Amino acid sequence: MLFKYVETCFGAKPGPYQYLTSWRDKNDPAEGEFSFMIDTKGYPQQVTTNGTKIFYSTGPWNGYIFSGVSSDRMFRFLNFSLEFTNKGVSYGYETLDSSMLSRTMLKLNPGGATERVLWSKERQSWDTVYSYPLDQCEYFSTCDVNSICNVNNVPICEWLQGFTPKFQAKWDSHDWSGGCVRRTNLSCDYGDWFKKYTGIKLPETSSSWFNRSLSLKECKTLCLRNCSCTAYANSDIRDGGSGCLLWFHDIADMRKHPDRGQEIHIRLSFSERDPRSYKKRLARIVVGLVSFIVVLTILVWATSKRMKGMKQPKPVVKKAIPWKHMxxxxxxxxxxxxxxxxxxxxxxxxxxxxxxxxxxxxxxxxxxxxxxxxxxxxxxxxxxxxxxxxxxxxxxxxxxxxxxxxxxxxxxxxxxxxxxxxxxFMPNRSLDYFIFDTMRGKLLDWAKRLKIIEGIARGLMYLHQDSRLRIIHRDIKTSNILLDDNMTPKISDFGLARIFGIDQAEANTSRVMGTHGYMPPEYAVHGSFSTKSDVFSFGVIVIEMISGRKNRGFHDPHHHLLNLLGHAWRLWNEERPLELMDEILDDGGDLCLEILRCIHVGLLCVQQNPENRPNMSSVVLMLNGEKLLPKPSEPGFYIGKDNIADTESSKQYEKCSVNEVSISSLEVR
The missing domain is CATH 3.30.200.20 (Phosphorylase Kinase; domain 1)
Structure with missing residues (x-):
């Protein structure tokens, strides 16, 4: 492979992005105004740009070559290939006869012209295989939108059937700016039809849609179903054609191909059909309608006669109503x-x-x-x-x-x-994007984390008791907590949610669905769920936000059977709860009471017995320091021995340190 162009993508941003840049002029190698690259915003096409504007476009890839390039001479020397996946695009070509050719080179001149040259062993010189643009029609969108450029015509621009120049006076003076507009708007139903054009360099594809597995017939059907679709073609012309390429709204940069070209089907209103074709279709419709009426009359007569001889009418079977209408x-x-x-x-x-x-x-x-x-x-x-x-x-x-x-x-x-x-759109993505990442986690100090915890609690309280419906979410987890530009948390993904009656306390299901690590034991084992199921999931999130670690997959370094909840419970029993805290959080004395209170609330929420867990309105009060906190019991899925010594429920935290803290009830005002 003597030349290879690659574009790759990583995450949400493209890069590294490889392209050619022209010199400023023939004697100055500084970066010039023109760039040559593969545009992958829609179906891949090669473009030369002048700043942000397209200067020249090759048209889309057709399986052999980019559709606007003259292929007669190219195929004698080179074999082209293009591969594109969701990770990027790879384009290349190789010489067919190494005895004649040994090297290829692509040149982008300071004026924007691109040349493909081959080194001839026989002549010991560079041989120009192709250069572009060659004529006025090769400059991008010479005739503007909804028109065809043909260098062999005078004038070179002609409008598509069913269209007319937007500015007729300009068009007559060979000023084609503004292009063409439809004479008759599309009806957006199956009355529309398609005019086939052959020998065409396909329009530019930066806003196109494609599917490489569809047939041309399926492509036509798909276009008809979409009110914005204005043209379709095969994306690959090999083996008789395959794949689907759709264009939307106006189409630009279409011209007659210099030697071969492709077929494209342009969508038009029914009224734009040839009158003879219109009359034939109208005749078919009339004949069909008359036939239908005759058959319907016979059926009605036969049914009526049969019904008279029946004692009881047959029950009417109602058609199923689509769920959308339901x-x-x-x-x-x-x-x-x-x-x-x-x-x-x-x-x-x-x-x-x-x-x-x-x-x-x-x-x-x-x-x-x-x-x-x-x-x-x-x-x-x-x-x-x-x-x-x-x-x-x-x-x-x-x-x-x-x-x-x-x-x-x-x-x-x-x-x-x-x-x-x-x-x-939530610009800061989801909560798990931050708290489980060492670097991004630093953006969430304790004040932000506490604000998020309180926001989630208020959202759940609304679902459980303040909304018109009583909602059990059933899939509360960090990835379903989205963050807006102010880091305000918003609960999302209600696909598994269930509505409860006013007096309904719990429900059961044989189809347990949710996320391991956040499901309470009564739901995971028995399929029983209630508002306390969401409370358990909330408690897991609180412990995860304080520790910066995931419940699922965590193993206590000293007790391998313990998950994160068990680890937090062990530290609580050993009066070392602040060791649970994420290392990147500031452990200053002003914050430790708030952090301890949140650990306490989190443990109350994840208790094994759902009856012991607080409701969300109590959780909101606890987080605000307006409610006495009871002593928690062991969490769900806890595997270990409880060695906690009973302490007086009225005992207060007198000193906030890792080694000296008493774990019982906490009242903060």
Missing amino acids: MEKENSSLPKMFDFSTIDIATNHFSNTNKLGEGGFGTVHQGKLIDGQEIAVKRLSKTSRQGTEEFKNEVKLMATLQHRNLVKLLGCSIQQDEKLLIYE
């Missing part, structure tokens, strides 16, 4: 329904650079709507444990809940197998 009937305050294409474009086609996280349910992507609003999109995978019922449940619940410590649901989208939930 939701609309059950809840009139549903969130906004988004079109899938709107969210697809907002998330840059769910690109990995926009991915915020991934779990058993699917992925979460960051996006930006046309009005500039930032969103977070939860996209359920087809193998997700959260099925249709859980999806319906989350939408239904979130539509009724409003609290500053609950994430706000903006809307949802349902299209075939795609189920999307659209939330307000």
Whole structure:
């Protein structure tokens, strides 16, 4: 491989990003104005840019070569390849005859022209295989949008069928700025049709969508179902064509190919059909309608005659109502329904650079709507444990809940197998992103951690007793606590939540779902859950935030059978609770009482017996120092021997140190 171009991505930001840059001029090697790179914002294409503007585009990759490049001479010398995964793009080519050619080189001139040259062993010189741009049509979007550039025509620009110049006077004077607009708007149904163009260099693809496994027929169907889709084509022309490439809204930089080109199908309104074709279709419709009426009349007559001879009518079988309509009937305050294409474009086609996280349910992507609003999109995978019922449940619940410590649901989208939930965007991601990382954990001092603990408690208190519905979340964990730009915590992911009646205390399920390490023993073992299940999960989060360590996977260095809760309980019994504290936290005397109080509250919440755990309204009072704290008992899943000596319940903390602290009841005012 004599030349290889690579773009890789890491996390949410691209890099390292490799590209060529021109010299400032032929005698000055300083960085110039032009750059050559592979654009992967949509389907991969090569572009030369002048600053932030595209100067030249090769068109998208077609399986052999980039579609706008003249291939006649290229294929005699070079074999091209392009591989792209969710981690990056790799493009390269190799010489076909090493006896004639030994080296290749790509040159980007100071004026923006790109040359591909080969070293000829026979002539002992560099041979230019291809250079571009060669003519006016090769400059990016010469004719602007919704038009075709053809260098062999006079004038070189022509508008697509069904379109007309936006500024006719300019167009007549060969000023094509503004491009073309539709004569008739699309009807957004199956009355629309597609005009096929052949021998075309495909339009630029920075805002395109693609799927390499779909057929061209499936591609057409998918485009018709999306009101914003304006054109489709095969993404790969090998072996008769495969893959699907869709364009949305206006299309730009389309021209007649110099030697081969591809097919593209442009979407048009039904009224833009050829009149003869329109008459034929109308005749077919009339014939079909007449036939349908005749058949229907015969069926009605036959059914009526049969019914007269029957003593009792057959029961009417009602058609199943789609769950979406059931939701609309059950809840009139549903969130906004988004079109899938709107969210697809907002998330840059769910690109990995926009991915915020991934779990058993699917992925979460960051996006930006046309009005500039930032969103977070939860996209359920087809193998997700959260099925249709859980999806319906989350939408239904979130539509009724409003609290500053609950994430706000903006809307949802349902299209075939795609189920999307659209939330307000939380710029600081989730709680686990900070507290379990040594460096990021330093951004959360004790004051911020206490604020987050109190916010989660208030959110749960709202769910359990202050909202119109009594909600049991069942999946409270650090990754489901999102943080806004002020580090205000917001509870998210209500896919497993359940509604309780006013007088209902607990419920049972044979389908235990949740996250190990946060599930209480009565739920994990017996499937029994109540408000005290969420209290247990909250207590785990408190202990994790104080220690900076995860409950699941933690092993006490001196007692290997103990998890983090057991470790905290042992330190509490041995009157060394502050040893639980994260090393990056300031252990100053002014804070130790607050930290001790939170350890105490956390242990009360994770007690083995759910009846011993406080409710969330009591937890809020305890955190504010307005309630006497009872002595905790051993936590759930504790495996060890309780050696604590009983102490008087009225004993106070007189001195705040690791080695001298008495563990019983605590009252802080």
